[in-house]
Amino acid sequence: MTDTVNTRRLALDVLLEVTEHGAYSNQVLRAVLEKYQYMEKYERAFLTRLVEGTIQHMIELDYVIDQFSKVKVKKMKPVIRNILRMGVYQIQYMDSVPDSAACNEAVKLARKSGFSTLSGFVNGVLRNIARNSGSIRYPDEEKEPVLALSVRYSMPEWIVEEWLNAYGMEQTKAILDAFSKETPITIRTNVTKITPDALKEQLKAEGVTVQTLEELSYAGLPYTDAYHYAFAISGFDHLMALPSFQDGLFYVQDISSMMVAEAAAPEKGAHVIDVCAAPGGKSIHLAEMLDGTGSVESRDLTGYKTGLIEENISRYQIKNMTTKVWDATVPDESAEDTADVLVADLPCSGLGVLRKKTDIRYKMSRGQQEELEALQRRILDTVCSYVKKDGIMVYSTCTINPGENQENVAWFLGKHPEFELLDMEQIYPGTQVGDGFFYARLRRIS
Template sequence: MKINRPLAELAIQALEEIFFQDKFADKVIEKCMKSQRQWGNPQRKFFAETIYETVRWYRLLDFMANSDDLWRVLGCCWLRQGFDLPNWEEFEGLTHDYVKRKGKQAAENFLVIQSLPDWLDKYGREQLGADWEPIIKALNKPSEAFLRVNALKATPEEVLLALKPNEIEAEKVSPELPHALRLKERKNVFVTEAFRKGLFEMQDAGSQMIVPLLGIEPGHRVVDACAGSGGKTLHMSSLMKNKGRIIAMDIHEWKLHELKLRARRNGVDIIETRLIDSNKVVKRMAEQADRLLLDVPCSGSGVLRRNPDTKWKLTIDEIERLRALQYEILSTYSQMTKKGGQMVYATCSVFPSENEQQVERFLKEQGDKWTLVKEIHVRPDKEGYDGFYAALLKRK
């Protein structure tokens, strides 16, 4: 890929918005792509990878550049990826040999070579001990792309065939994830006819392990209490064969609107959305759910591969705020489960303070009403998926 001036300037603009205006990397990249409709797939892929890799390795690149000037940081990123730099003033003195030499120096410092804020490394070691280093190394690798086949409309084999005209190749993941497909190369699947027909959704393989824990069956009344835009809600409807009722709840109305659009494309008509605008909404649902999913807000530490800017935006105070919110949701929303019903508490975090420690506290305070049935830890360094935690609990 030949680096040109307009692309480089747009990359600098994007990085300024991410680091200095506190905007999310994925949203910034999406906006930049829309402004460059003349770009082909190679340019789009190169730009997106440039931004994500610069954000992912910012501390290391800053060390290599010996400056916080974004032009020099960007230049070091391209050199590290093996590209040649244009002969521009901003890149003066930056060479492949220079970057290799600085990389060898950085290897002596774990914080720099893994590009971590000091506080996050300290917290990770306190939480995970010896497991922290392999986990963070895995989280610093670019994520793979997975699809979840919509079983209401297609089989995995049919989706594989439907993607071929777009030169998109995928493969089955494992018997334990019967509807999961892994893309052999990351491509834009949203422009395909198969996506428009609702034959699949983008969903990480780790995320696809959460909903099956609930033991959902057709005809159940299921509540997804932190539904967001509905990735797991749609997985529920698929397992229920579009029979029964799903109540998808969230505090953000725009997310529920997006869920309705996705449900229509997926051919699902058993989902009812409810905006949580007061505590009364939850109280009215007391003991009504056969199955309840609490996919609670969390630090997102398990999905740093997809959202590397989280490393630079997250704070210890924010984790503490989220922990308090998580426990409030767990202790109050759990009341929506029927006696004899089941609930899953889940996060996309790798930290025990947001995961098993929350469940342990819940059982200590309400153990006379609940039993822990099963826990799963999905680790990026072991399964190779995003990091997830889930606990299946049964109400006595």
């Protein structure tokens, strides 16, 4: 392809930030796309797919490269291994890019990056893979199920092993399959500014493909035919170019995340506390459900995080919502027995949102996951005292790890008999439009 900007160079820069410096791909990629807004739509699409695809398939790509290279991926210079990963991804997954172009552009990129002496090595490895792509050897699923699934789906072995133990082979493969499929962006109508029907028509007028999400509805809004407030959108270049987004007519939010507010179902006039709220999507949803009544206190650990919430309060013109800087592990006596509804959407491993945040799989470890399980228990043990008698607490995470979900609920109920479990739901990726998610709804009975 002929670039007005060197998209492969930009892709390499993003990959280096993610793989070598620990940055999150969605944040780095978004920043690059915003900086180069003048890029043609096809260039933006190429850059996005190359970055996201290379990260999504990285374990498999490394496995393939190691079969054809005398120098193993882990021992390569960071620039070279990421150039090779990009090249193999194009050969294996991008039919629109000829193998010769993938090889030639990788060689050019190596030279432009200051590695002319290794350009022949890059050329040799990639051309060897291109010639033999049909005879690549993969692990046998029957003999080595954990390794086979890890390579096939580029999922770290410890995660595969954990899911196999928890869910068995069939469910694990269904989860892994779901993570490999693209999903549309989902949005929630800002009902303080526009009705869902009017938003849908405006989005269509802006050239956006819109699908109503039937799973979600406001039952008590003063609209006749506008109860379904959430949509899946696609077919546009980027959000910042949409007038409806610029005007704050909708909030980008995953369908699973929206379900938390629906589970909480606050009555008008209720006082709601959201203890780990940034950037505030669930809090704003709850405030809108109160229809201008009651109050939502949206808390988080730092002034930076509550600042993000305040930006959204201003953007969406929410009147019945305030913020408070507070560490959720520290008791707040002034909040005890005050909340009709308490939302505890807590820090978690994030293994339910791997479709949108692909690189989480490479950053998380079993040890970190266990630390998060302990942190979640500390927070639940602290904030449960804020709930009034007969009040509701909703505990939620964006992971599918039982230790952070069902097992934490069981632990909490064992320690806090003043609460009863009303219901809980584990949402697996692939069962709906949204991500993997968990929530439990509990009521304080004494």
